[in-house]
Amino acid sequence: MTLLEGSVGVEDLVLLEPLEQGSLLKNLQQRYEHKEIYTYIGNVLISVNPYQQLPIYGPEFIAKYRDYTFYELQPHIYALANVAYQSLRDRDRDQCILITGESGAGKTEASKLVMSYVAAVCGKGEQVNSVKEQLLQSNPVLEAFGNAKTIRNNNSSRFGKYMDIEFDFKGSPLGGVITNYLLEKSRVVKQLEGERNFHIFYQLLAGAEADLLKDLKLERETRCYVYLNRKVSRVDGMDDASNFKAVQSAMAVIGFSEKEIQQVLEVTALVLKLGNVELADEFQANGVSASGIRDGRGIQEIGEMMGLNSEELEKALCSRTMKTAKENVVTALNVVQAQYARDALAKNIYSRLFNWIVNRINESIKVGTGEKKKVMGVLDIYGFEILEDNSFEQFVINYCNEKLQQVFIEMTLKEEQEEYEREGIPWTKVDYSDNGVICNLIEHNQRGILAMLDEECLRPGVVSDTTFLAKLNHLFSKHTHYESKVTQNAQRQYDHTMGLSSFRICHYAGKVTYNVNGFIDKNNDLLFRDLSQVMWKARHPLLQSLFPEGDPKQASLKRPPTAGAQFKSSVAILMKNLYSKNPNYIRCIKPNEHQQRGQFSSELVAIQTRYLGLLENVRVRRAGYAYRQGYRPFLERYRLLSRSTWPRWNGGDREGVEKVVGELSLSSEELAFGKTKIFIRSPKTLFHLEERRRLRLQQLATLIQKTYRGWRCRTHYRLMRKSQILISAWFRGNMQKKRYGKIKASSLLIQAFVRGWKARKDYRKYFRSGAALTLANFIYKSITRKFLLGLKDNLPSTNILDKTWPAAPYKCFHTANQELRQLFYRWKCKKFRDRLSLKQVENLREKLCASELFKDKKASYPQSVPIPFRGDYIGLQGNPKLQKLKGGAEGPVLVAETVKKVNRGNGKTSSRILLLTKEHVILTDTKKSQAKTVIGLDSVAGVSVTSFKDGLFSLHLNEISSVGSKGDFLLVSEHVIELLTKMYRAVLDATQKQLPVTVTEDFSVRFKESSVAVKVTQGPERGRNGKLSCKKTGSRCLDVTV
């Protein structure tokens, strides 16, 4: 809050002490002198025209004010614009900015500042920017055509303007609507001393290219034109030429086509040229004065430009057709009347052109009907005017200002006080002047001045401004706000300022004396029908479209509404519009009459502050509350500040509000609870609330963001998961399907192969290709059969020794034949074996053993094979004598034969009987039947035989055996094979040991303690006769020849 801190005077007059007119003026002056042109009364902005460019505008300041609330910075028009815009955007409340003040007080400048601020802070974007541009560019166009230099203001708006800027819900401008009020068209034909016509005429002449001027048939010099005051053609600080360029480009930006711009300029030029049409007296044959056009060339050019026959135009200007019941009567106009007609035409063309331009702009900035809009209205209407000679225009202008003052009173002073009463807030009433009675005086439907004027205009009979004044004098003779010479006289007042043809109204802003001359005419605002008809006939499309009533088909006898009635109704619409919106006031004050910077005329300002009711405004404001709002909207806005009311509140609105403000611990003086509203005394408290809300909103926004982000991520994750599952399901499915497809295809292939194979198998026999095989098989089988059957019939004998076997008839049977031969042979053997008795088996075993021991080792072996082993060669069975030899030996005698024993000492042989039992070898002397030597088989260590055919063998004994001490035996047997075989078997049976049988020609024989080396050689007989000779060749050598 910068209130008071380092400020010049007080920034808000509410804080003024003492509160009186003098201090108020002083405060304003003090601030003005310090170039502080803005001051507040609460939320009302007072602006004093600085008449100089102050460095307090532009983007930098806009940026500053958009970030702060109303009272945080120095008073500024931007702060007010910011409050209005934010309230529109954030609270969804339509706004209106009412800019009031005298002519030259700075209303138009203020409205432009507001617009430029809003344009700078509202949304951006291509579309938005183009709308903004169009809205802003409407100003230079309207100013060119509607503003003029007056004595009070070099750029005085000569029309009222109300502009609705429409926004979307985001606060971006969508477009707008401009309403214009009552252009001061009389200025077209006549200006006061020191004033100018509308800017556009001067701009056109100064700024148009030579070609364009030629096209428009214009001269560059302003003095060539009657309608342009010859004395003042330039305004200081105003560059008409460059302004013309600006207007042209602004029109293009708004959307005027080149053709449209050209036509607008043509019509403007036509107005200028019309002013130069000189009329001269003429007399008709009957002596009645008439008029004619003096300079034929001028009217010719006008006719060409309008696309009209110049004679027709002249006729329309210089005569008038009266319609009676039976016929049309044409009356000639005298010069004065013709001049009047010419000027009326010029004024009408110009004012209609101005309306057309406004409508054309509206067309460009129009917003589609479908969109929901918020509206900010900016009202820049002509200020209160008190001239030396006030006419109808001043009357309606001042009426409008009176109405605006009424709006101000209604909406601030009256409404405010009434509201406190309504809401039951303790309140001391503040007096203020209510101008309702003045408004009534002017606008009352039956008894108002405007109603009287209309009545007079419509009344049949002789009607004049004097009759109108008489009527007013009669009606308002007792009215406190009405004066005239007649009423003054009645009250015996003497006032030399009051003329006979004048009346005076005590407006809220002061007394204004109006000259009644011209009221009737101006109110009628009639253009002779001849003129509108001829204009409608023009081939110039724009001009023609300006006079639709000239169309004979459209012509109606009904009178158009009077200017006063039109104005009254448009003011009524405006008021309704303003009442529906939240008002924001800018009260413009003019500091001096000379448009001088730094001059502060206290008297002038005092008048203005008085009629603007600023002091009353401050009083009401001071006594009251800065802010109020219904419980419900207040609760809706601030309930987020309390935990009890946020997020849900089920109680009543008022209780809710009490809860919220209770928790915020606001001072009780700051608040008042009305019946339906809460009142907040100082803006500071409101800003405190707003700040708290802003911070809380940030928190909540973060919360919402957080929740939303979480939700979004979760949803996204779920979606991804779902998708992933779906994808994998599809993928797996697909994979399985592919696998299944493969398996199926494979099994089908296998099946097909198997079936094919089976089928081929079944049908192979039918195959031509298989026929050869079948045949071959058949042949093969048949020759096999033949071979086998033949074999069966030709089997060789079953004698096992018969090894003959029929040869195979074909080579292919060779292996089979060999196998069969083997089989047959084995079978034969088996048969043979099966036939053998046990004894034979035993014999054969012995034979087998003999074969193992001697086959291919001993030369006598082959001879022994066919001879069966007899065992007993000495007739032991039948000889009991010999039986005794057996002695005590157990079991049967395995071999009994006579052997020769070689004497190891001398080599001589002696016969012995040898008995082999299962356990012993018994050697007895043939002569003595007593056993001589019994050798246990376990004592036999081995035998040695020769490989020759002889029967010599050595029986090696273990040294430890009882007989062993005598040494080994060297014996000769005729059945050496049988004997040794049986001995071998007996030793095996008895001792489970294999008897070592050595086949050798050199062996040693133990003899007592020594041994004798026996060397066997073959004699010529080769041992066949069984004889052998032993020769001792040393003590230890024995040569044996066999």
Ligand SMILES: Nc1ncnc2c1ncn2[C@@H]1O[C@H](COP(=O)(O)OP(=O)(O)OP(=O)(O)O)[C@@H](O)[C@H]1O
């Ligand atoms: N804020 C301002 N800063 C600088 N000059 C200003 C300011 N306001 C007004 N002026 C000056 O005052 C002149 C008159 O202002 P403006 O045209 O706004 O008056 P007005 O109230 O619209 O008058 P009228 O009722 O005649 O149209 C401007 O041309 C400009 O020179």
Ligand SMILES: [Mg+2]
């Ligand atoms: Mg203005």
